[in-house]
Amino acid sequence: xxxxxxxxxxxxxxxxxxxxxxxxxxxxxxxxxxxxxxxxxxxxxxxxxxxxxxxxxxxxxxxxxxxxxxxxxxxxxxxxxxxxxxxxxxxxxxxxxxxxxxxxxxxxxxxxxxxxxxxxxxxxxxxxxxxxxxxxxxxxxxxxxxxxxxxxxxxxxxxxxxxxxxxxxxxxxxxxxxxxxxxxxxxxxxxxxxxxxxxxxxxxxxxxxxxxxxxxxxxxxxxxxxxxxxxxxxxxxxxxxxxxxxxxxxxxxxxxxxxxxxxxxxxxxxxxxxxx
Amino acid sequence: xxxxxxxxxxxxxxxxxxxxxxxxxxxxxxxxxxxxxxxxxxxxxxxxxxxxxxxxxxxxxxxxxxxxxxxxxxxxxxxxxxxxxxxxxxxxxxxxxxxxxxxxxxxxxxxxxxxxxxxxxxxxxxxxxxxxxxxxxxxxxxxxxxxxxxxxxxxxxxxxxxxxxxxxxxxxxxxxxxxxxxxxxxxxxxxxxxxxxxxxxxxxxxxxxxxxxxxxxxxxxxxxxxxxxxxxxxxxxxxxxxxxxxxxxxxxxxxxxxxxxxxxxxxxxxxxxxxxxxxxxxxxxxxxxxxxxxxxxxxxxxxxxxxxxxxxxxxxxxxxxxxxxxxxxxxxxxxxxxxxxxxxxxxxxxxxxxxxxxxxxxxxxxxxxxxxxxxxxxxxxxxxxxxxxxxxxxx
Numbered sequence: 001x002x003x004x005x006x007x008x009x010x011x012x013x014x015x016x017x018x019x020x021x022x023x024x025x026x027x028x029x030x031x032x033x034x035x036x037x038x039x040x041x042x043x044x045x046x047x048x049x050x051x052x053x054x055x056x057x058x059x060x061x062x063x064x065x066x067x068x069x070x071x072x073x074x075x076x077x078x079x080x081x082x083x084x085x086x087x088x089x090x091x092x093x094x095x096x097x098x099x100x101x102x103x104x105x106x107x108x109x110x111x112x113x114x115x116x117x118x119x120x121x122x123x124x125x126x127x128x129x130x131x132x133x134x135x136x137x138x139x140x141x142x143x144x145x146x147x148x149x150x151x152x153x154x155x156x157x158x159x160x161x162x163x164x165x166x167x168x169x170x171x172x173x174x175x176x177x178x179x180x181x182x183x184x185x186x187x188x189x190x191x192x193x194x195x196x197x198x199x200x201x202x203x204x205x206x207x208x209x210x211x212x213x214x215x216x217x218x219x220x221x222x223x224x225x226x227x228x229x230x231x232x233x234x235x236x237x238x239x240x241x242x243x244x245x246x247x248x249x250x251x252x253x254x255x256x257x258x259x260x261x262x263x264x265x266x267x268x269x270x271x272x273x274x275x276x
Numbered sequence: 277x278x279x280x281x282x283x284x285x286x287x288x289x290x291x292x293x294x295x296x297x298x299x300x301x302x303x304x305x306x307x308x309x310x311x312x313x314x315x316x317x318x319x320x321x322x323x324x325x326x327x328x329x330x331x332x333x334x335x336x337x338x339x340x341x342x343x344x345x346x347x348x349x350x351x352x353x354x355x356x357x358x359x360x361x362x363x364x365x366x367x368x369x370x371x372x373x374x375x376x377x378x379x380x381x382x383x384x385x386x387x388x389x390x391x392x393x394x395x396x397x398x399x400x401x402x403x404x405x406x407x408x409x410x411x412x413x414x415x416x417x418x419x420x421x422x423x424x425x426x427x428x429x430x431x432x433x434x435x436x437x438x439x440x441x442x443x444x445x446x447x448x449x450x451x452x453x454x455x456x457x458x459x460x461x462x463x464x465x466x467x468x469x470x471x472x473x474x475x476x477x478x479x480x481x482x483x484x485x486x487x488x489x490x491x492x493x494x495x496x497x498x499x500x501x502x503x504x505x506x507x508x509x510x511x512x513x514x515x516x517x518x519x520x521x522x523x524x525x526x527x528x529x530x531x532x533x534x535x536x537x538x539x540x541x542x543x544x545x546x547x548x549x550x551x552x553x554x555x556x557x558x559x560x561x562x563x564x565x566x567x568x569x570x571x572x573x574x575x576x577x578x579x580x581x582x583x584x585x586x587x588x589x590x591x592x593x594x595x596x597x598x599x600x601x602x603x604x605x606x607x608x609x610x611x612x613x614x615x616x617x618x619x620x621x622x623x624x625x626x627x628x629x630x631x632x633x634x635x636x637x638x639x640x641x642x643x644x645x646x647x648x649x650x651x652x653x654x655x656x657x658x659x660x661x662x663x664x665x666x667x668x669x670x671x
Contacts, residue, residue: 012586018656033659036608036623037580040658056658058623060582064656174607 005095011065028115142174283629289480299517324523331526333463347376349473356496364416422456428571437468458529481525485518541569550643575621
């Protein structure tokens with residue numbers, strides 16, 4: 001028997017805002033029947049303010065409770081305020097969920113995110129969140145969990161083990177084939193965090209220089225261009241594009257999508273690259 | 277409270293408890309001791325062994341070994357038999373065994389054994405032809421449950437035993453009879469079953485005691501080494517009160533068998549009919565005749581099982597679900613998946629399991645209340661169009 005809080009009990013027994021809004025401005029969806037839970041979230045807007053929200057959920061008690069409380073949390077908020085709600089906020093609002101049930105709060109968050117994406121258009125959100133298009137890779141094919149959903153769950157909830165990731169996202173809970181990948185992701189995440197914490201300013205500069213020399217330059221040289229490190233100021237990496245790259249109309253894209261992505265990945269996710 | 281989860285565990289019969297009490301109080305002697313004080317507990321164990329012998333239809337009480345639970349009985353049978361026959365490294369079992377059995381075979385598989393898992397059809401019946409075709413000269417062990425815990429479907433273990441022994445006499449045959457004991461007659465001496473395991477708490481004895489039956493010519497190594505108890509095959513000072521309890525429960529279950537087969541079955545059928553008639557999104561997951569009389573597995577489409585159980589619990593009804601959400605495993609029941617139950621009903625499948633303590637009033641209460649609960653729960657579901665189709669079809 002799960003240890004549900006009084007609030008969870010109240011919300012599955014008397015769910016608020018059940019149903020459909022026929023002229024909804026936004027509809028967010030998450031989960032699927034085959035996976036064992038799914039949620040449809042309907043939002044009615046008044047300008048940027050969420051005037052009404054309703055939900056329909058197929059799922060267990062905590063899934064219904066998460067959906068129900070989510071509607072209460074977002075009604076009256078602006079879209080921008082609602083966009084800041086995390087799965088942890090949903091669980092906290094319910095006075096907590098059992099570990100194994102945290103994925104229910106994640107499903108609520110995903111439906112909300114899906115609705116908001118439709119408001120802004122996908123690209124804006126993707127850019128704001130710094131998502132990489134390749135990050136939409138599905139890691140868990142049984143439950144359709146993407147790489148980004150797993151990164152997000154690890155980050156927001158401070159997950160440390162594969163089982164925890166499974167509890168929060170369901171990934172790895174069925175056939176288990178992706179458990180190895182999840183383990184690697186956790187190792188990568190914490191190794192990165194460790195490294196970032198340890199680097200002194202000099203170490204950081206040396207590492208940036210090394211990554212540029214060994215991984216970035218050789219690639220650009222293939223296209224007849226190159227890049228030079230000019231200065232590092234805090235997290236700002238100042239570089240100069242040379243050869244074919246200088247004056248190329250795609251230079252700023254090269255800088256952001258290629259140079260910055262690699263440096264963020266290999267050295268520190270807080271780095272920003274700018275051209276001088 | 278209305279308790280319809282008797283395949284999970286049962287209430288201890290008052291008469292069982294009465295028999296046990298002296299051995300929890302004044303008659304606490306170790307039955308192996310030499311003084312007179314130990315005579316009564318030693319005699320009580322002998323008596324219990326005879327009662328269990330009769331309950332299982334075994335020839336000799338020496339073939340009865342007391343264990344701590346059904347899982348221990350299964351582990352002893354499987355590991356014990358395979359340890360004694362290390363050249364043969366092939367095992368046949370089913371996809372729908374209890375985890376106590378399945379996970380034990382997974383371990384052997386990891387250690388290089390070859391294991392064939394026999395499937396079931398949409399009604400949960402075993403594919404006997406497939407089973408027969410998998411039997412080989414080097415098959416060390418075949419292991420089939422007597423009745424399935426989730427669906428109640430009975431497997432033809434006697435026929436299977438005949439076949440195995442006619443084709444490969446050295447292959448051992450273990451039957452997990454945990455869900456059959458107390459619900460249908462068991463008569464091992466008329467069969468070619470080598471080993472059979474049961475668990476007390478499924479037929480009104482307390483939790484913490486089980487039995488392994490093994491034919492006299494079957495060799496197996498003990499799971500627990502130590503003293504001479506249970507003929508050296510299960511060490512540890514005998515759990516006298518619980519052994520007395522399972523003995524008494526076996527005796528009572530034998531007396532109650534005809535009631536189970538007639539009256540419990542009548543109530544189960546009444547429940548099934550009532551639900552299917554009154555609840556528009558209900559479907560019977562299996563309706564085969566060869567089922568234990570107390571079990572019914574019903575799928576409620578487009579509603580999730582844990583949510584149903586929580587609402588049933590709120591009105592005092594206990595049942596269980598093959599839903600992923602109740603176990604924390606995220607995976608719905610391996611039994612229902614092996615049957616290919618459509619996923620519209622897979623997550624909302626509920627098992628009702630009755631006992632001789634279930635009353636007509638209990639059943640009528642569930643039939644009366646369930647439609648209201650299901651109306652409330654289906655109204656939350658995002659699959660309104662699909663539900664509307666079901667509603668119309670039911671008229």
